[in-house]
Amino acid sequence: MNKRYIYTFITICILASITFFIVFSLSDQTDTTKDENGTLSFFIRNSDNITHTVTVEILDSQNTSKFNKTYNIAPNERLEPTPISLRKDTYLYEITLDNSITKRQITGEYPEDLDSEFLIIEVNKNPKEPLELHFTIE
Numbered sequence: 001m002n003k004r005y006i007y008t009f010i011t012i013c014i015l016a017s018i019t020f021f022i023v024f025s026l027s028d029q030t031d032t033t034k035d036e037n038g039t040l041s042f043f044i045r046n047s048d049n050i051t052h053t054v055t056v057e058i059l060d061s062q063n064t065s066k067f068n069k070t071y072n073i074a075p076n077e078r079l080e081p082t083p084i085s086l087r088k089d090t091y092l093y094e095i096t097l098d099n100s101i102t103k104r105q106i107t108g109e110y111p112e113d114l115d116s117e118f119l120i121i122e123v124n125k126n127p128k129e130p131l132e133l134h135f136t137i138e
Helices: 002-028 032-036 111-116
Strands: 036-047 053-061 065-074 082-087 091-097 102-105 116-121 131-137
Touching: 002 091, 036 053, 036 065, 053 082, 053 116, 065 082, 091 116, 102 116, 102 131
Parallel strands: 036 116
Antiparallel strands: 036 082, 053 065, 053 091, 091 102, 116 131
16 A cells, blocks of 8 residues: 555656646747847838939948848839848948938847837938938837
8 A cells, every 4th residue: 555655656746747847848938039039120212203223231230231122213102111120239221322322320229129110211302412311219
């Protein structure tokens, strides 16, 4: 009879250990992807009367290009917002208008807020300021 109690006690201890291990393992898993990744977002608006070429390049803090795309934008056209998934970090937008005017804008100075920053790229009729960059917080 004593052996039966000992075996029962050992079985209960083993099952409790397995249950504790499973619960602890599952509760310890965090979504590091969500914590480490963010989304940069921008859109381009051409308020001019002629078609323009706009190149958007995004460089990381080591000056490595993470995104580089050229858009041809018709007069009064607005491109839909473009989301880019990247690791939360500080990035540099380098925007070039018609292969001649380049402006730079830093984003993610506070990487934890990266998802809430949104860059507006505005092409204007004004020849003194044909390219403007504005950040908004969503």
